[in-house]
Amino acid sequence: xxxxxxxxxxxxxxxxxxxxxxxxxxxxxxxxxxxxxxxxxxxxxxxxxxxxxxxxxxxxxxxxxxxxxxxxxxxxxxxxxxxxxxxxxxxxxxxxxxxxxxxxxxxxxxxxxxxxxxxxxxxxxxxxxxxxxxxxxxxxxxxxxxxxxxxxxxxxxxxxxxxxxxxxxxxxxxxxxxxxxxxxxxxxxxxxxxxxxxxxxxxxxxxxxxxxxxxxxxxxxxxxxxxxxx
Numbered sequence: 001x002x003x004x005x006x007x008x009x010x011x012x013x014x015x016x017x018x019x020x021x022x023x024x025x026x027x028x029x030x031x032x033x034x035x036x037x038x039x040x041x042x043x044x045x046x047x048x049x050x051x052x053x054x055x056x057x058x059x060x061x062x063x064x065x066x067x068x069x070x071x072x073x074x075x076x077x078x079x080x081x082x083x084x085x086x087x088x089x090x091x092x093x094x095x096x097x098x099x100x101x102x103x104x105x106x107x108x109x110x111x112x113x114x115x116x117x118x119x120x121x122x123x124x125x126x127x128x129x130x131x132x133x134x135x136x137x138x139x140x141x142x143x144x145x146x147x148x149x150x151x152x153x154x155x156x157x158x159x160x161x162x163x164x165x166x167x168x169x170x171x172x173x174x175x176x177x178x179x180x181x182x183x184x185x186x187x188x189x190x191x192x193x194x195x196x197x198x199x200x201x202x203x204x205x206x207x208x209x210x211x212x213x214x215x216x217x218x219x220x221x222x223x224x225x226x227x228x229x230x
Contacts, residue, residue: 147161
């Protein structure tokens, strides 16, 4: 019986480790694809796919500033996030973890988030899409700030929870494009319907997954801590 339990525990540990590495390989791959997309705009180039359908706003100087600022800075955020959520780096290279965390927080709150909010007001999909993108930008800034404030207060559990939420929204840059590919392949929706769907699915799905993960992992520690305090 004990041998069986030991085998089950060994198998579970192996599955967990394998899934962990598969997750990082997938994340690195999609981050690489995002880098290729970003490089289309280097040097600054307005004659690229996305901006070709935004001719109504590309004449606005502040939109162009927000767009290129968001595109360039978000790549740093995505890569900093990979470093942040690597348990290997977090436990063995603590200074790197801390500095990448500072970069992550500063860029989102001061650069990527505000520029994303400006872009959100002119997002595709009419007011439904614009509402989704503006809400995404505001929550992104808010979650990141809450995570930063939590670690300043010495609350590691809440820090992790808020940062998981923050990075879930960071990954919307990837998931939005995946949803677009899936929806076009399966349903071939009208362009307006597609814009509206991916504007919401691109980040709400990530947030649901993050909440489930938080509830069953660090959420247990938080609930246990509250019961002890009471």
